[in-house]
Amino acid sequence: MSDDEVEQHVLTRVLDGRWSTQTRELMRQFGTDRLDLNDAWADSWQGWHCPCCQRLKGEIARLTVEGVLLCRIDMHHDHLTELAKAMFRAAGDQDLPDEVRKRRARARSAAASLIERFAPTLICEDCNNADADMKAALGSEVDRHFSFSPAEIATFIRPAPNCSHDIDLAAGRATWQKARPAFEDRVAFTRLMVERVDAGSHDVEAGPSAFGMNRTDPTMLYDLASRAAGARSRLGKMVDLLSARSRSTHGNQSNRGGRPQRKVVPPTADDFRGICTRNAASAPWASSGEDWRCEICERSKFEICRKSNKGGWTAAIQYLQRFDDEIDPENQVRRSREHGGPILLGAHHRYSVCQDCRHVVTEAIKLVPGTDEHCFRPADLRALSGEVSPHRLHAVAPEAIRDAVATNADWIAAVRDYWAHRQEAIHLSCDVRIAVTKGWPPMEARRLVFEAYLDRHPDTDRDLGRMIWLLGEGERLAD
Numbered sequence: 004m005s006d007d008e009v010e011q012h013v014l015t016r017v018l019d020g021r022w023s024t025q026t027r028e029l030m031r032q033f034g035t036d037r038l039d040l041n042d043a044w045a046d047s048w049q050g051w052h053c054p055c056c057q058r059l060k061g062e063i064a065r066l067t068v069e070g071v072l073l074c075r076i077d078m079h080h081d082h083l084t085e086l087a088k089a090m091f092r093a094a095g096d097q098d099l100p101d102e103v104r105k106r107r108a109r110a111r112s113a114a115a116s117l118i119e120r121f122a123p124t125l126i127c128e129d130c131n132n133a134d135a136d137m138k139a140a141l142g143s144e145v146d147r148h149f150s151f152s153p154a155e156i157a158t159f160i161r162p163a164p165n166c167s168h169d170i171d172l173a174a175g176r177a178t179w180q181k182a183r184p185a186f187e188d189r190v191a192f193t194r195l196m197v198e199r200v201d202a203g204s205h206d207v208e209a210g211p212s213a214f215g216m217n218r219t220d221p222t223m224l225y226d227l228a229s230r231a232a233g234a235r236s237r238l239g240k241m242v243d244l245l246s247a248r249s250r251s252t253h254g255n256q257s258n259r260g261g262r263p264q265r266k267v268v269p270p271t272a273d274d275f276r277g278i279c280t281r282n283a284a285s286a287p288w289a290s291s292g293e294d295w296r297c298e299i300c301e302r303s304k305f306e307i308c309r310k311s312n313k314g315g316w317t318a319a320i321q322y323l324q325r326f327d328d329e330i331d332p333e334n335q336v337r338r339s340r341e342h343g344g345p346i347l348l349g350a351h352h353r354y355s356v357c358q359d360c361r362h363v364v365t366e367a368i369k370l371v372p373g374t375d376e377h378c379f380r381p382a383d384l385r386a387l388s389g390e391v392s393p394h395r396l397h398a399v400a401p402e403a404i405r406d407a408v409a410t411n412a413d414w415i416a417a418v419r420d421y422w423a424h425r426q427e428a429i430h431l432s433c434d435v436r437i438a439v440t441k442g443w444p445p446m447e448a449r450r451l452v453f454e455a456y457l458d459r460h461p462d463t464d465r466d467l468g469r470m471i472w473l474l475g476e477g478e479r480l481a482d
Contacts, residue, residue: 009248020249025060026074033066038251040074043125045249047076055130055153056162063127065165070251075128079153081119083189086148088115090197098233103265107200109207114196118189120182121152129469133160134169137175145179147313149186233459235428247373267394270308270316278318280310287355293319293475297357299384306359306393319358324351325381326418337472338424346417350480354381359397364386370401371408375419378408423482429468431456432477449474 006022009015019025021040030038052059052078064074091111099107134151139160151159159174199205208257229238236245269279282288288304296303297320308318329335329349338347363384368374379387387407388397408415431452438448451471457463 007453014247015382017048018045018249019047019049019051019060020245021251022249023049025049029061029064029074030072033064033072035066035070035072037069037253038073038074039070039253040249040251041076042246042250043076043078043430044074045246047125050075051125053130054124055126055129055133055156056160056168058127058162062164063129065129065167073128076125076268077128077131079126079131079134080123080150082148082150082151083121084115086190087193089120090193093202103203103206106206106208107203109209110200110205110444113207114200114205118193118196119187119477120189122206123140124153126153126156129162129166130156130169132161133170136173137170138425140170140172141176141179144176144388146186146190148190149179149182151175151178155182172175172285187188229293231459234430235423243250244373250372252370252372267392268310269394270305274316274340275305275308279304282318282320285319287322291320291355295355297360298354299356299381300388300391300397302357302391302393307359309359309396317358319361320355321358322353323356323361323364324353324377326351326377326421333472338467341424342417342420344413344416344420346413348417348421351421355382359391360384360388363397363399366399366401367404367408370404371403374408374415378411378413378415380411382413383407424476428473428477429481430477432481435474 004012006027008023009020010024021038026038026040030036049060053063056063060074063076064072068074084229084285130153134156135363137156138145138147138149139150155178161169161171163169196205225238229236232238274429291304293304297307304318304320307320308316309318326348327350329338329347330348334349335347364376364379367378368376371378387403389399391397434452434455435445435448438451439445443451449470453467456470458463
């Protein structure tokens with residue numbers, strides 16, 4: 004669609020992506036074709052105003068020194084909840100039976116809502132930055148887990164149109180002193196709740212879920228639309244596709260450039276034991292042995308530990324997918340009729356990487372709208388990571404990531420075709436299984452599913468051989 008068509012569409016006419024008249028007028032007003040517009044801005048209506056500074060979007064947008072128009076709003080949240088999570092992790096429950104762990108997890112989730120001072124709130128990026136700037140200015144005077152609420156931020160900012168905020172240090176100090184008693188009371192309450200939850204005093208039991216009991220009109224309509232469109236439709240990606248059409252990321256490079264490298268500080272033996280204890284509840288970490296190494300950068304569990312921007316230790320193991328080429332001759336012939344690209348993929352396997360190698364994929368998703376986590380092969384990630392160092396985030400230039408995504412266009416198309424083929428084949432196989440459980444003989448069940456498939460796709464040839472092949476693929480890919 005053209006920008007005008009997107010703006011006039013029933014699903015987007017109150018939203019505000021890079022296609023909106025307001026955004027295009029702002030770019031003309033500021034004389035730039037470079038735009039950094041995030042999802043929160045795109046998903047809020049054009050008349051939205053910040054609850055802290057009261058500025059409208061046209062007054063929030065501002066030009067960086069690099070000539071990028073920033074159109075960004077953020078979800079501001081209470082960092083007290085992070086303190087609670089850290090306390091709960093420190094308490095630990097890795098030695099408990101699975102059912103007890105689940106009850107404990109429900110209790111923690113219920114307790115979290117009682118701890119925060121304010122609910123997560125959309126505010127402009129300048130107000131969100133003002134919260135961090137004021138805490139940095141106050142330094143050791145303020146608890147590092149404290150967050151100013153939106154109403155409190157409003158007391159010390161000095162907003163102006165199309166500019167970042169000046170802050171009033173004296174007003175911020177007074178606001179902190181006023182909020183301090185209630186904050187410290189909640190910290191004490193958090194410690195009490197951690198003790199009680201860890202003792203099992205608030206375990207929440209839950210019975211088995213009843214299939215179909217959570218049906219709603221939207222889910223039923225979605226099921227009908229999915230069934231009509233077929234397994235190869237991208238209905239499940241509509242939000243991602245709209246986000247890709249609405250966002251712009253020119254600012255990512257300018258915002259990251261010139262940042263000095265943090266001095267490398269390895270963890271002590273006690274630090275590392277603490278990291279392992281906190282990560283014991285993480286399935287990827289727990290299932291990886293002491294001799295684990297990242298399959299991309301080859302660093303050990305100890306070597307992937309590094310200081311976060313907030314000064315705490317961070318380390319994580321995460322999963323990505325690798326894909327095998329399609330080598331079956333019949334599969335190659337049949338699938339090439341629907342996928343005209345030079346690459347065909349036939350299977351996928353999970354592999355584990357460190358958080359820093361996974362971060363390269365996350366950056367690609369941010370930098371190139373429409374990109375997903377399957378954009379790189381292991382060899383691509385190794386090339387992008389370059390010369391890696393223990394206890395340090397990989398230094399990867401944004402332009403190198405953009406170039407790698409562009410180079411991988413055929414690969415990305417092949418991955419999407421693989422998932423579409425897998426979903427279509429498994430759906431058909433499941434339909435046959437359901438028919439058999441209802442008493443139909445296997446051959447009759449196949450015939451019924453085939454007829455229903457042709458009804459949904461009237462342009463498809465009546466090729467019984469293709470149907471039998473797809474069913475076989477469904478069994479193989481489900482396994």
